Amino acid sequence: MSTPETYAADESIRRQELLDDAFASSTRTLLNDLSVPDGAEVLDVGCGIGRTTRHLRERLPEPARVIGLDADSDLLAAAQDRSDPDSSVDLEYQEGAAEDLPFEDDRFDVVYARFLLTHLPEPDDAVEEFRRVCRPGGVVAAQEPDFASLGTWPPSRAYETIRELAGAILDPQMGRKTWGLFRAAGIEGPEGTGEPAVQAVVPVETDDTVVRELYTMSVEVTAGALLEKGELGPEEHEALVADARQVEEDPDRLTAAYTVYSVWGQV
Numbered sequence: 305m306s307t308p309e310t311y312a313a314d315e316s317i318r319r320q321e322l323l324d325d326a327f328a329s330s331t332r333t334l335l336n337d338l339s340v341p342d343g344a345e346v347l348d349v350g351c352g353i354g355r356t357t358r359h360l361r362e363r364l365p366e367p368a369r370v371i372g373l374d375a376d377s378d379l380l381a382a383a384q385d386r387s388d389p390d391s392s393v394d395l396e397y398q399e400g401a402a403e404d405l406p407f408e409d410d411r412f413d414v415v416y417a418r419f420l421l422t423h424l425p426e427p428d429d430a431v432e433e434f435r436r437v438c439r440p441g442g443v444v445a446a447q448e449p450d451f452a453s454l455g456t457w458p459p460s461r462a463y464e465t466i467r468e469l470a471g472a473i474l475d476p477q478m479g480r481k482t483w484g485l486f487r488a489a490g491i492e493g494p495e496g497t498g499e500p501a502v503q504a505v506v507p508v509e510t511d512d513t514v515v516r517e518l519y520t521m522s523v524e525v526t527a528g529a530l531l532e533k534g535e536l537g538p539e540e541h542e543a544l545v546a547d548a549r550q551v552e553e554d555p556d557r558l559t560a561a562y563t564v565y566s567v568w569g570q571v
């Protein structure tokens with residue numbers, strides 16, 4: 305049986321699996337668009353259980369080495385467990401902080417992060433670090449959520465409340481802010497001139513059980529954190545979780561996910 309600590313870790317792992325099931329296609333689309341040389345050294349910042357690390361290994365043209373870095377050692381252990389030992393690409397995981405990357409200047413050809421900056425109190429420090437460890441001519445890319453589109457029709461109290469209150473635990477507007485953070489860090493357009501590139505996608509679904517399970521878990525986690533911070537009372541917390549579970553079962557409901565902003569450029 306799980307202890308409370310391992311249950312929390314298991315739940316984080318399940319959420320990251322669902323997150324990737326829901327958003328892998330937008331990540332593959334971005335990676336297909338990047339111009340990267342063979343034999344690249346690649347860094348995945350905030351890699352979690354390593355789903356994104358493996359997308360980088362599979363989608364980029366024959367990288368020499370992909371390093372996944374995360375601050376959470378439990379998630380890194382899960383990433384190690386899921387690694388394919390037969391791959392020719394050197395895949396490594398390392399513990400560290402995005403705001404103080406344990407690498408020398410100009411080390412990587414590609415620095416990538418997904419759904420990381422939204423969780424950081426000082427995301428500009430992390431983007432500065434992405435630029436610092438990326439070699440001149442290398443690529444920096446990030447994918448970040450923006451909560452404005454999150455909702456259902458007919459409306460769901462749980463989704464709307466979470467959209468309004470999520471700012472207590474993360475930055476729900478990080479998607480739209482990321483392009484400006486790249487510019488401020490001196491990251492240029494993909495061909496070395498002009499502005500960083502940006503694209504935004506809103507996944508909309510009517511019966512995708514993966515997305516619905518992900519959102520029920522997200523409502524539970526966000527509402528739980530808001531309860532702990534005293535931003536929600538116990539009854540409201542219970543009502544929100546019940547509402548999210550009802551949405552998950554409702555075949556007549558359309559769900560709009562958060563918008564995923566992809567931003568990329570060259571150092």
Ligand SMILES: C[S@@+](CC[C@H](N)C(=O)[O-])C[C@H]1O[C@@H](n2cnc3c(N)ncnc32)[C@H](O)[C@@H]1O
Binds near residue numbers: 324423
């Ligand atoms: C929402 S998960 C995203 C995981 C993965 N990039 C993905 O898209 O599937 C955010 C990850 O960032 C990590 N993280 C949060 N703050 C961090 C920091 N300051 N430095 C490094 N990793 C951090 C968390 O441990 C978590 O694994």
